[in-house]
Amino acid sequence: MSRGTLIDLIYLFSATTFLVALKGLGSPKRARYGNAVAAFGMLVAIVATFFKYVDGHALHHVWLILLAMFIGTIIAVPTARFVEMTAMPQLVAIFNGVGGGAASLVSITEFVHIKSTNPATYVTLEVLLGVLIGTVSFAGSAIAFAKLQELMTGRPVTYPGQQIINAIVGVVALALIVTILVQGSTLLLWVLLIVAFVLGVAFVLPIGGADVPVLISLLNAFTGLAVAASGFTLGSNLLIVAGTLVGASGILLTRLMSKAMGRSLSNVLFSAFGSNITATGASSVEGRSVRSGSPEDIGVLLGFASKVVIIPGYGLAVAQAQHVLRELADELEGKGVEVFYAIHPVAGRMPGHMNVLLAEANVPYEDLLEMDEANSELATADVALVVGANDTVNPAATNDPASPIYGMPIIHADLAENVIFLKRSMRPGFAGIDNELLYNPKTLLVFGDAKDTLTKVVAVVKAS
Amino acid sequence: MTNVLLQYATVLVLTAFVGTEIIAKVPSILHTPLMSGSNAIHGVIIVGSMLILGSANTNLEEVLGFLAVILATLNVVGGFVVTDRMLEMFKGRKPQPKPKAKSDEVAS
Numbered sequence: 167m168s169r170g171t172l173i174d175l176i177y178l179f180s181a182t183t184f185l186v187a188l189k190g191l192g193s194p195k196r197a198r199y200g201n202a203v204a205a206f207g208m209l210v211a212i213v214a215t216f217f218k219y220v221d222g223h224a225l226h227h228v229w230l231i232l233l234a235m236f237i238g239t240i241i242a243v244p245t246a247r248f249v250e251m252t253a254m255p256q257l258v259a260i261f262n263g264v265g266g267g268a269a270s271l272v273s274i275t276e277f278v279h280i281k282s283t284n285p286a287t288y289v290t291l292e293v294l295l296g297v298l299i300g301t302v303s304f305a306g307s308a309i310a311f312a313k314l315q316e317l318m319t320g321r322p323v324t325y326p327g328q329q330i331i332n333a334i335v336g337v338v339a340l341a342l343i344v345t346i347l348v349q350g351s352t353l354l355l356w357v358l359l360i361v362a363f364v365l366g367v368a369f370v371l372p373i374g375g376a377d378v379p380v381l382i383s384l385l386n387a388f389t390g391l392a393v394a395a396s397g398f399t400l401g402s403n404l405l406i407v408a409g410t411l412v413g414a415s416g417i418l419l420t421r422l423m424s425k426a427m428g429r430s431l432s433n434v435l436f437s438a439f440g441s442n443i444t445a446t447g448a449s450s451v452e453g454r455s456v457r458s459g460s461p462e463d464i465g466v467l468l469g470f471a472s473k474v475v476i477i478p479g480y481g482l483a484v485a486q487a488q489h490v491l492r493e494l495a496d497e498l499e500g501k502g503v504e505v506f507y508a509i510h511p512v513a514g515r516m517p518g519h520m521n522v523l524l525a526e527a528n529v530p531y532e533d534l535l536e537m538d539e540a541n542s543e544l545a546t547a548d549v550a551l552v553v554g555a556n557d558t559v560n561p562a563a564t565n566d567p568a569s570p571i572y573g574m575p576i577i578h579a580d581l582a583e584n585v586i587f588l589k590r591s592m593r594p595g596f597a598g599i600d601n602e603l604l605y606n607p608k609t610l611l612v613f614g615d616a617k618d619t620l621t622k623v624v625a626v627v628k629a630s
Numbered sequence: 631m632t633n634v635l636l637q638y639a640t641v642l643v644l645t646a647f648v649g650t651e652i653i654a655k656v657p658s659i660l661h662t663p664l665m666s667g668s669n670a671i672h673g674v675i676i677v678g679s680m681l682i683l684g685s686a687n688t689n690l691e692e693v694l695g696f697l698a699v700i701l702a703t704l705n706v707v708g709g710f711v712v713t714d715r716m717l718e719m720f721k722g723r724k725p726q727p728k729p730k731a732k733s734d735e736v737a738s
Binding site for chain 2: 177180184185187188189191192193194195197198200201202204205208211212215216218220221225226227228230231233234235237238239241242243245246247251254257258261262264265267268269271272274275276278279282283382383386389390393394396397398400401402403404405406407408409410411412413414415416418419422509511516517518519521522525526528530531532534536
């Protein structure tokens with residue numbers, strides 16, 4: 167067996183481990199094992215690559231490769247290990263972005279390489295697609311990171327004629343691709359790189375905080391596709407398989423996410439949702455009465471309940487209240503109260519954000535209910551405790567056809583006997599829409615920081 | 631279109647279907663690890679980055695390739711470590727679900 171064939175077989179093995187890993191992620195019990203399998207497959211592929219012949223010779227610059235890997239590793243490991251769990255969405259965003267950047271660089275370098283060895287060769291489409299998609303993913307992820315890290319506003323950034331300008335940038339990128347295909351100019355490749363960068367930034371700017379889960383998932387798919395494109399360029403089945411797997415899964419996940427918001431993907435991406443509704447939402451708050459309570463009231467209410475459903479939202483992550491929340495749940499369970507968590511698919515800032523947050527606080531995953539299950543539990547619950555969620559429990563999504571979130575599947579907190587809302591203020595949620603549930607006579611509002619409030623509640627429950 | 635390209639295209643189309651099939655079954659509680667895990671998997675671009683740096687002829691190629699390997703390493707190492715850290719936290723119900731001493735200081 168020749169060296170090349172052996173290495174290709176090893177690559178085949180690696181590609182298989184990636185499939186096994188994704189399959190393993192289907193169950194919480196095997197997920198961690200699956201991830202380890204993929205990491206092993208990746209390691210094997212990397213080692214095998216050191217022995218590969220390219221252009222008829224062994225790899226050059228082996229020490230440079232090792233140095234670059236060393237630099238990457240010493241940055242990545244501490245970052246990934248020690249960054250706060252609440253910063254998880256931006257961390258995932260940035261690791262995704264660098265992958266897109268790498269894919270783009272691979273395509274660019276291959277272009278330059280082909281041109282320098284044989285100037286007459288035709289440039290092929292996949293090289294340019296790799297540059298375009300990879301760069302868009304890189305720039306887009308960088309902006310998503312900045313939004314999540316609050317280096318810039320999390321709200322949609324809009325300016326007049328935004329959609330038209332973005333469309334023009336997109337068309338320019340395509341025109342550049344066609345031109346480069348025809349005349350193969352290296353100079354234009356750099357122009358394409360810049361245009362793709364602008365496109366990535368412009369594309370993400372109008373997408374606001376609550377829509378970021380969809381965005382991150384989409385950018386992940388983009389990087390996957392950029393990697394697949396590099397695979398075409400380099401003639402590597404491994405890259406094509408891995409990139410396509412990620413691309414396909416990312417697109418599927420993106421669609422699941424937008425479905426969970428009851429909106430089309432294009433609406434999520436292009437409507438700058440939440441930018442223009444704030445004014446009307448805030449003004450209609452005036453002059454309506456709400457019932458507000460103290461932590462003691464809640465403590466008593468919870469202590470006498472037999473079933474409590476907790477509905478967490480992004481506010482829980484912001485207040486870092488997940489540990490206190492679990493402590494409250496433990497106390498209640500100790501008193502024989504049934505406690506469940508109702509998880510809306512788009513709660514938080516990335517797909518499954520609440521699950522990770524609660525897992526960090528050692529909440530067993532059996533207690534986390536998906537939306538449908540949660541709604542049937544809520545029908546018989548005594549208390550729905552809403553912590554930092556808003557739009558995902560807004561009845562307007564089912565009752566008010568005029569509401570911008572009309573059609574979004576929600577968690578029906580109003581089905582429970584009592585509703586407790588922990589809120590920082592009367593400010594409407596991300597979508598800027600007033601929440602009917604706040605004025606419901608069943609609803610008890612408690613203002614203040616969720617962590618402080620819950621800490622007090624725990625004390626009350628403990629004492630009772 | 632050459633035969634090689636056609637072969638790659640075949641791989642692409644088949645993988646897309648396989649990928650969709652596998653993912654469709656992942657429960658939503660694992661969406662974050664799924665995304666993070668697939669994020670690590672596209673770090674396979676490190677193999678491509680190694681190949682381009684390993685075949686670089688000019689300074690420009692060396693610089694670009696070097697950067698690519700760094701970025702790809704960040705992606706692959708960071709991706710797997712973050713995913714592992716996340717999955718480490720997903721636990722089922724323990725026989726004795728009252729880890730009392732652990733976060734009592736929060737309550738005081």
